[in-house]
Structure formats: C-alpha cells, structure tokens
Amino acid sequence: MQKTEQKFYELADSLLRESGLLANRPSWINLRQLVHEFLPDLLDTDCRSHTYAILLVLLRNPEKSPERAKKLAAIIESACKSSPDELFIDMLRQLAPDDLTSTLLPQIYCTDSRGSIAVYLAAKIGLHVEPDAFQYFLTARTWQQTDLINLAFLVRPSEQLKVSTILEQAAANESSAINREIFTEFRHILFGEPPQQPLLPDIAIAASSGTVITPAPTINEDVSEDPPEVNTTARKGSSHRAQAFSSRVAPTTDAKGKKDSPGFSASILKIIETNQSALLVLFVITTIFLVATGLSKWFVSDSAESVTPPANAGKLPSHWTDSATREKITERYLAADKDYRMGELYLTRDRFSEALILFEDALSIRPDHTLALYRAGYCRLHIKDYAGARTALEKALKIDPTLRYANLLLARAAAAQLDNKGAESHFNRELELAKDPVVAEEFANFLHNTGKEVEAESLINKYQALYPDRILILTRKPDKSEKEEQRQ
Amino acid sequence: MKKSGMSLLEIVISISIAVVIFIPAMNMFSTTGQAVFKTRNFSFANSAARRISQRLMAMPYEDIVEVPLPGIALFDAPAESFFAPFLNTSGTNSGAKNITQADMPEFYSYLVQHDFRYSLSVSNVSFGDGDEIKSVGILITWSENNKNMMYRLYVYVPSL
Amino acid sequence: MYRHYKRKSDRFGVTLVEIIVASAILAFIGGIVGHWFFLQREYQGRIFAISDAQQTIRQASWRMMQELRTARSVLFPRINADKSIRSDSKVVFKSFAGDVICYYYLASEKEIRRCKIPNGPGVPTADSEPVARNVDQLAFTASDEGNRIIDIFMEVKGTFGLESVYLINE
Numbered sequence: 021m022q023k024t025e026q027k028f029y030e031l032a033d034s035l036l037r038e039s040g041l042l043a044n045r046p047s048w049i050n051l052r053q054l055v056h057e058f059l060p061d062l063l064d065t066d067c068r069s070h071t072y073a074i075l076l077v078l079l080r081n082p083e084k085s086p087e088r089a090k091k092l093a094a095i096i097e098s099a100c101k102s103s104p105d106e107l108f109i110d111m112l113r114q115l116a117p118d119d120l121t122s123t124l125l126p127q128i129y130c131t132d133s134r135g136s137i138a139v140y141l142a143a144k145i146g147l148h149v150e151p152d153a154f155q156y157f158l159t160a161r162t163w164q165q166t167d168l169i170n171l172a173f174l175v176r177p178s179e180q181l182k183v184s185t186i187l188e189q190a191a192a193n194e195s196s197a198i199n200r201e202i203f204t205e206f207r208h209i210l211f212g213e214p215p216q217q218p219l220l221p222d223i224a225i226a227a228s229s230g231t232v233i234t235p236a237p238t239i240n241e242d243v244s245e246d247p248p249e250v251n252t253t254a255r256k257g258s259s260h261r262a263q264a265f266s267s268r269v270a271p272t273t274d275a276k277g278k279k280d281s282p283g284f285s286a287s288i289l290k291i292i293e294t295n296q297s298a299l300l301v302l303f304v305i306t307t308i309f310l311v312a313t314g315l316s317k318w319f320v321s322d323s324a325e326s327v328t329p330p331a332n333a334g335k336l337p338s339h340w341t342d343s344a345t346r347e348k349i350t351e352r353y354l355a356a357d358k359d360y361r362m363g364e365l366y367l368t369r370d371r372f373s374e375a376l377i378l379f380e381d382a383l384s385i386r387p388d389h390t391l392a393l394y395r396a397g398y399c400r401l402h403i404k405d406y407a408g409a410r411t412a413l414e415k416a417l418k419i420d421p422t423l424r425y426a427n428l429l430l431a432r433a434a435a436a437q438l439d440n441k442g443a444e445s446h447f448n449r450e451l452e453l454a455k456d457p458v459v460a461e462e463f464a465n466f467l468h469n470t471g472k473e474v475e476a477e478s479l480i481n482k483y484q485a486l487y488p489d490r491i492l493i494l495t496r497k498p499d500k501s502e503k504e505e506q507r508q
Numbered sequence: 509m510k511k512s513g514m515s516l517l518e519i520v521i522s523i524s525i526a527v528v529i530f531i532p533a534m535n536m537f538s539t540t541g542q543a544v545f546k547t548r549n550f551s552f553a554n555s556a557a558r559r560i561s562q563r564l565m566a567m568p569y570e571d572i573v574e575v576p577l578p579g580i581a582l583f584d585a586p587a588e589s590f591f592a593p594f595l596n597t598s599g600t601n602s603g604a605k606n607i608t609q610a611d612m613p614e615f616y617s618y619l620v621q622h623d624f625r626y627s628l629s630v631s632n633v634s635f636g637d638g639d640e641i642k643s644v645g646i647l648i649t650w651s652e653n654n655k656n657m658m659y660r661l662y663v664y665v666p667s668l
Numbered sequence: 669m670y671r672h673y674k675r676k677s678d679r680f681g682v683t684l685v686e687i688i689v690a691s692a693i694l695a696f697i698g699g700i701v702g703h704w705f706f707l708q709r710e711y712q713g714r715i716f717a718i719s720d721a722q723q724t725i726r727q728a729s730w731r732m733m734q735e736l737r738t739a740r741s742v743l744f745p746r747i748n749a750d751k752s753i754r755s756d757s758k759v760v761f762k763s764f765a766g767d768v769i770c771y772y773y774l775a776s777e778k779e780i781r782r783c784k785i786p787n788g789p790g791v792p793t794a795d796s797e798p799v800a801r802n803v804d805q806l807a808f809t810a811s812d813e814g815n816r817i818i819d820i821f822m823e824v825k826g827t828f829g830l831e832s833v834y835l836i837n838e
Contacts, residue, residue: 328620328621329620329621329623330621330622330623330651330654332623332651332656333620333623333651334578334581334623334625335578336577336578337578337656339656340649340656340657340658341655341656341657341658342657342658342659342660343546343549343550343553343657343658343659344550344659344660349658349660351577354577354629354645354647357629357645358629358631358643358645359631361631361643361645361662362631362633362643364643365631365633365641365643365664366633368641369635371635
C-alpha cells in the first residue's frame with residue numbers, strides 16, 4: 021500500500037510540473053487510473069498537503085457534483101488557516117470559477133485570519149466578483165489595510181467606477197460612521213496607485229514563521245526554488261507597499277500590534293455607535309437601580325433601631341392615634357371620655373341624675389360621643405324624661421344606626437308615651453339588629469298588653485323555636501282593678 | 509440587516525418595566541414588616557399598661573392620682589414612679605437600678621427611641637360613707653414612624 | 669448572489685455586540701435583584717426574630733402569670749427589709765394546690781425552667797421541657813410591701829416584655 025501511495029505522490033508531482041489544463045496533462049490519465057483502482061479511500065484524511073488533497077478531490081469527483089463542492093470547501097477552509105504556498109495557489113487556479121465562488125469567497129467574511137488569507141488567495145488567482153458584492157464584504161467585518169488592498173484586486177479594472185459609485189451610494193445610506201469610512205477608504209484604494217501584486221497578509225507572515233503547517237518535505241524539496249522565494253518577496257513587499265500605499269495606516273512595530281489595536285478600538289466605537297439607544301436605556305436602568313437601592317435601604321433603615329429620641333419627644337402633640345381602633349384622640353376626646361366614665365360610675369349605684377349631668381358634660385365637649393348619648397337617653401328614661409330620652413337616643417342612632425339597645429330604649433320611651441306604633445317600630449328595628457330573645461320577649465309582652473295577642477303568640481313561638489333552651493313566656497300587665505286589689 | 513425575534517431595545521424596555529414593578533413590590537413587603545414592628549410596640553404598651561393596672565390594685569387608694577399628658581417617661585423616670593426603681597438584685601435600697609443608659613442600656617435605647625410614656629386619667633366618685641370608686645384611664649403613649657400612638661386601658665379601683 | 673454570502677454572517681443569530689449589551693443588562697438586573705434580595709433577607713430575618721421573640725415572651729409570661737396569679741404566697745423574692753424592691757432570676761411561691769413551685773432562669777442555656785420543690789425532704793423535680801428558650805434576660809421583682817405583686821421583666825433578642833402579677837389569693 022505504501023508503494024501505491026508513493027507512486028501517487030510521484031505521479032502527482034509529475035502532473036504538477038507539467039503545463040496546461042490538468043485534464044490535458046500527460047500524467048492525468050495514469051494518476052486517475054491509479055486513484056480509482058488502488059486508492060479508493062486512501063489519503064482521505066492523510067494527505068501530505070492541501071494541494072494533493074485538492075488534486076485527489078478533482079480526480080475522484082466529477083465536475084459540479086455536490087460531493088466535490090463540499091470537499092473542496094472543507095479543504096479551502098482548512099488551507100486558509102495557514103500561510104498559502106505557490107503550489108496551492110497554482111492548484112486553485114486550476115479550479116473552475118463556480119468551485120471558487122462557492123468555496124473560497126465565503127471565507128472572506130471570516131473575521132479571523134481565514135478572511136485575510138481568503139482575500140489574498142482570491143486576489144492572487146485573479147478572481148473577480150460582481151460590483152455590488154463589495155458593500156457586503158466591507159460591512160461584514162473589520163478590515164486591515166492589507167486586506168483592503170487585496171480586495172481591490174477582486175474588482176475588474178473596467179468596473180472600478182461602478183464599484184465606486186455603488187459604494188458612494190451605500191455610504192450615503194449608511195448610518196455607521198465606521199462603515200462609511202471603510203467605503204471611502206476602499207474607494208481611495210481603487211483609484212490610488214495599486215501595488216503590482218496582492219500583499220501577503222500580516223497574519224500569514226506571522227503564521228509562516230510559527231505554527232503554520234508546512235507542506236511535506238518531499239514537496240518542499242521539489243518546489244523549493246519557488247515558494248520560499250515568493251514568500252520572502254511578498255513579506256518584504258508587504259510592509260513596503262502597505263506603508264507607501266496609504267499614509268493613513270499608523271505604522272506599527274510588529275504584526276500582532278497591527279492586528280489587535282485598530283480592530284479592537286474600531287469594534288468598541290462600533291458598539292457605542294450602533295447601540296446608542298441601548299446605552300441610554302442602560303443608563304435609565306442604572307438610575308432605577310440606584311433609586312431602588314436607595315428606596316430599599318430607606319425601608320430598612322426606617323425600621324432599624326436608632327437610639328436617638330423622636331424630634332417631638334416629651335412635647336404634647338395635637339393628637340394621638342389609638343393603637344387598637346386607629347381613632348384620632350385629642351385632649352378634648354379624653355376629657356369627654358373622662359366625664360363619660362364618671363357617669364358610668366354613678367350608674368353602678370343607679371344614681372341617674374348625677375350620671376346624666378356627667379354624660380351631658382361629656383356631650384358638651386364631644387356632641388358625637390355615641391355612648392354618652394346612649395347613656396344620657398338611658399338616664400332620662402329612668403327619670404321619666406321620655407321626650408329627652410328619645411331625642412338623645414335618636415341622635416345616637418343617627419351617628420351609629422347599628423347601636424345595640426338604643427331602639428329598645430326608644431321603644432320603652434314610646435310605650436311610656438303611649439305611642440304604641442312608634443314602640444312597635446323600634447322593637448322591630450332592634451330585633452332586626454339582633455335576634456335577642458330578651459328583646460323579643462319584651463316586645464311580645466308589649467304586643468300582648470296592647471291587645472295584639474295573635475302577634476304576641478306568633479312572636480313568642482318564633483323565638484321559642486329559635487331558642488329552645490330558654491323559657492319565653494307572655495305575662496299580662498295588671499289592670500287598674502287588680503292593682504287596687506294588690507294595694508289592699 | 510433583518511433580524512428575527514425580539515430586538516435588543518424591546519428586551520431592555522421590558523426589563524426596565526420589570527424593574528419598575530419591583531419598587532412597589534418591595535414597598536408591599538416592607539409594609540408587612542412594619543406591621544411586625546408596630547405589633548412589638550403595641551404589645552409592649554399593652555404589657556406596660558397591665559403592669560400599672562396591677563400596681564394600682566396594690567397601692568393605697570389615695571396614692572392613685574392624675575398624671576397629666578404628655579406623661580412620665582418610662583426611661584429616666586423619677587423615683588417612686590411606676591417604673592423607678594425598676595430592678596434591685598441586692599438586699600438594700602442602694603442596689604436599686606433604674607431604666608437608665610448606665611443601668612439598662614438596651615432597654616433604655618428601645619424606650620428612648622420610641623419615647624414611651626405613661627399618663628393616668630383619674631376620675632373619683634364618692635357615694636358617701638367612704639364608698640368611693642376611681643376610674644383610672646392608663647394611657648401609654650409612644651412615637652412610631654413620626655406618628656404619636658396611644659394605648660388606653662381603663663380600670664376601676666374601689667376604695668373598700 | 670453575494671447577498672447569499674451576506675446571510676452567512678448572520679448564521680449565529682446574535683452578534684458580539686448583542687451578547688455584550690445583554691450581559692451588561694443581566695449584570696445590572698442581577699445586581700438589582702441580588703441587592704434587593706439581600707436587603708429583604710436581612711429585613712425578613714429581623715422581622716422573624718422579633719415575631720419569634722414576641723411569641724416567646726407571650727407564651728412564657730402567660731404560663732408563669734397563670735400559676736402566679738392563683739398562688740397562695742410568694743416565698744422568694746420578697747421585699748427587702750428596708751422596704752426597697754427585690755429582684756432575682758428566680759421566683760419561688762406556694763401554688764394554689766399547696767406545692768412549692770420555682771421558675772428560674774438558666775443563663776448558660778438561655779432558658780426559663782420550672783421545678784417543683786417538695787414540702788418535706790426530697791429533691792426538686794424539674795419539668796422535662798423548658799418554659800421558654802432563647803431568653804436573654806429575666807427578672808422577677810417583688811415590688812409592694814405586701815409581697816402581693818411580682819413584676820416580670822424579660823428580654824428576647826432585643827424585644828422586651830413587662831408583666832405584673834397581682835396575687836388574688838394573698
């Protein structure tokens with residue numbers, strides 16, 4: 021097998037030395053026969069160089085086959101990672117324009133060294149592209165001066181003006197200053213004094229002195245007269261011409277510096293320029309963040325322990341907030357409350373007149389003191405001031421319609437004044453507030469004594485059903501003759 | 509250059525809105541927290557009022573007198589008030605401690621911070637023959653978030 | 669034809685610029701959320717501590733007050749000979765049932781414990797469970813001449829509790 025491989029390389033070398041189209045060269049037939057007969061799968065992944073790899077693809081795959089395009093694209097992509105040699109460039113020249121368009125040109129978009137090498141190769145083999153393609157190439161990535169010069173070789177001389185016009189129009193419509201500058205730069209290069217040959221990219225110079233994959237020793241031996249010389253010449257020429265060609269390019273001390281600094285700053289400028297609105301929003305977010313931080317700190321510090329006393333410590337405030345009811349408490353409120361509580365004390369001994377005075381005192385301070393109004397009504401009822409009682413209790417109910425027992429007292433006052441209809445109404449309202457069996461029993465007895473036995477029975481039965489554990493009874497009010505008998 | 513999906517600006521705006529929503533959410537949480545702090549003060553006021561009410565039961569009837577607003581501070585309180593002396597781990601009067609910065613710094617700080625005070629609103633009613641009742645309103649006041657708070661507890665103390 | 673090539677550069681979906689800006693936004697949002705959570709965690713911790721402290725004070729006070737209120741007499745602490753108040757970390761009293769009960773504070777364990785002291789010879793028997801845990805300070809003070817009132821002062825994690833018990837059976 022090794023012998024067959026050896027024979028392949030020998031025949032391939034002969035083929036490469038011969039002139040004319042590949043298929044017309046004398047060694048082509050022999051090599052093709054060898055590949056098809058003895059090397060169906062061999063050397064697929066183990067070729068000595070990219071040149072042989074391309075040759076192998078051409079020998080094995082018919083023109084325009086997808087397999088051929090796919091394999092060529094992979095080889096070219098790999099080849100663009102290293103410094104190209106003349107043998108490889110010669111091999112590329114043997115490829116059909118269609119093959120190159122679909123394999124080499126896409127590499128130009130690569131932002132790394134592949135892009136630079138691809139432009140160089142395209143320029144070197146004299147590939148031309150359509151005028152409207154350049155605006156896309158130029159905006160796709162950041163461009164080194166050398167690459168721009170090489171890109172200019174891809175413009176047909178007859179189409180320079182057209183390309184320039186297209187770029188001028190594109191620049192007018194372009195929002196990015198960076199892109200506008202690139203378009204202008206390229207137009208200057210087009211109409212400037214062009215170099216005779218494409219310039220080897222700086223990255224390739226650096227790579228060739230370092231980690232680049234060199235062709236197999238046998239090839240190098242065979243073609244040693246050409247590639248090293250070409251490379252050397254190109255390298256020397258590159259720095260010369262690049263400097264002479266454009267005064268805009270800042271001179272740099274080494275290739276690495278040349279690569280990094282302009283690209284990085286341009287990227288930063290591009291980021292800022294194209295994301296102005298985003299940066300503005302970022303600024304807003306930052307402000308919100310700071311405000312949020314401040315607010316959250318304020319909330320925490322608000323509750324944090326501080327040893328300093330409050331500003332109004334020891335001073336008499338205008339009002340307090342009741343911690344249980346949230347009522348507003350003033351000194352007047354407290355004074356009224358004090359009178360009210362004193363009145364309550366008198367009530368514990370059934371001293372209604374004294375209590376009434378205190379409740380009235382409380383009401384003179386706070387006329388809306390509901391409980392004082394209720395108690396004043398209660399006291400007046402007991403001292404038989406029914407009209408006064410009704411007034412006080414109605415006021416209390418006006419303030420708080422749900423006040424318990426105020427309606428009951430009103431009913432009693434009305435009954436005492438022989439206002440049976442009014443009494444009934446108040447009894448009913450009281451029972452609406454709460455189904456109190458004591459109130460119900462009193463109401464039933466009132467009805468019974470006023471001659472409404474049926475209603476009284478009905479009510480008592482209703483409440484007896486509601487409260488089966490209680491005994492609710494109807495008692496009849498003694499009439500005049502009975503009272504006299506009792507006295508006797 | 510046409511892009512699919514949301515634009516960067518849209519994302520940034522939606523995030524800004526989300527951040528703005530955070531602030532009221534934070535406020536809501538903080539309000540809950542403040543309620544806990546308020547409950548602490550309320551509980552303390554409640555316990556202080558109960559302490560006074562219990563003392564009122566044991567003290568001489570005639571000694572129950574009005575303490576007008578703004579009241580007596582629980583800290584640095586004058587001698588023989590409800591909160592002074594406060595502690596005494598010794599066997600004599602000389603070892604008595606008050607709620608002062610020196611004797612009880614942490615408790616003192618808490619009381620000073622909220623300016624806890626007490627007042628008594630006393631109403632005396634005499635029914636003759638030495639039968640008297642005092643209605644005592646125990647008012648505990650304090651300051652909370654620049655608000656003057658009051659806790660009221662009413663007790664009746666009979667003379668007999 | 670070349671527009672086709674152009675699309676090739678968009679194949680990754682996002683550009684470096686977008687990634688950088690998105691990272692910056694995420695950093696800001698992360699900062700906001702992180703800071704907010706940090707503050708809230710701290711705040712929440714304090715709230716829980718206060719809430720727990722209040723609960724501890726309430727439970728311990730309630731339990732001690734219930735038993736003290738119905739006690740027959742307080743044996744210790746009692747008012748000093750010079751009629752000044754007397755405080756201690758323990759209270760000993762004769763309960764309504766006639767048992768001698770002691771509530772005491774263990775500073776090393778930060779616990780309030782209860783034990784029953786036999787009337788005659790024998791050793792006190794302590795309850796298996798403490799009355800309260802995490803108590804920083806406890807003092808029982810006899811503050812009236814009749815030894816009918818015991819004041820309780822308690823501190824749990826910066827929260828203070830005051831109680832007074834009036835012995836109704838004294």
